[in-house]
Amino acid sequence: MEIKHCASCGGVMESRDMDGFPRKACPDCGYVHWGNYSVGVGALVLRENKLLLVRRAQEPGKGFWTNPGGYMEQTETIEETVCREVREEAGIEAQVRRIVGLRDQPRSIHNVYIAFAMDYISGEPRPDMTEVDAAGFYSRDEMETMHVAPFTRWLAQMAFEPSGSGLRTDDAPLAAEKGYLLYRI
Template identity: 55%
Template sequence: MATVQYCSSCGTKLEKRTIDGDERLACPSCPFVHWGSYSIGVGALLKRDGKVLLVRRAQEPGKGFWTNPGGYIEQLEPIERTIEREVLEEAGIVSRAVGVLAVRDQPRDIHNVYVAFEMEYVSGEPTPDNYEVDAAGFFDAEEMAAMNVAPFTKWLVNIALNGEAAGLKKDEATELPLKQAGLFKIATSVTV
């Protein structure tokens, strides 16, 4: 895998420097430090009538597996809008992100963090995009037992169907002055 060689701010060749006890690539001409390469994925756990929305992947990775709809965030797109867009694109369902049910952390060459959202059904019937996915539908646990469901999706579906805690809920009432910040929290009875 290729590593970053030049400063993304000024174009100067980066040099190795010890910063906060770790060797990092840093610019000798400006304050830029390359902290690493990251990707953030999102997934939807959308229930309707006791069934969970799944899509069958038409492309690698995971071609032929049934998974929950999902994808990667865009640079300037709020994370909850990303998952709402992905559900609409992949499955034709209008939905709304209401909470966070699970997080997966995978340190690797490009460090991946995956956020699984609890979704609220708004409208539509499952319709695959016939590009990324070739089938879509709502399925119960019995139906899924006979399907080629990806292992990570099985783990997520178990949380969606059998989780005992409410997860992190979207904070709609915050007064924090943060533009486009998606804030999710556990339920609280007192505001400080």
């Protein structure tokens, strides 16, 4: 969908060449539409060497088993998002350990997906019955006979065979500012 009106003042947008790319810009207030982006997160929660999976109850991916995840809200950090999604979709409390994977998917709404290794804290799997209709912890052997989404199979490999230290939240950054998180090796 093409942007026709300014999100800031409502003026009619015009096309401009900016840094070699055509961009929509407002001649009235100067607002520039840089593109459409979304940030998704996914959780890899292990308990007793079994991975938390949920079965999608709606599209996209209806009927596939996936790791819990979803999209960020405008005012939450990615850590808050992934913890909320695990709680909402599966009824599990979990804590972020580190970032273990990233998917970059350019398309009409460019998606960046961040996968987190998480520590199980509490709860028994219970699906929300809206986005997901089943939830549970499953072993690698059990997953072999399940309808697991291909991307989730890739993520599961990282959960069951961790390598490297991943990115961790920097709890004492030199450039700490309120309102954002920094990650480092």
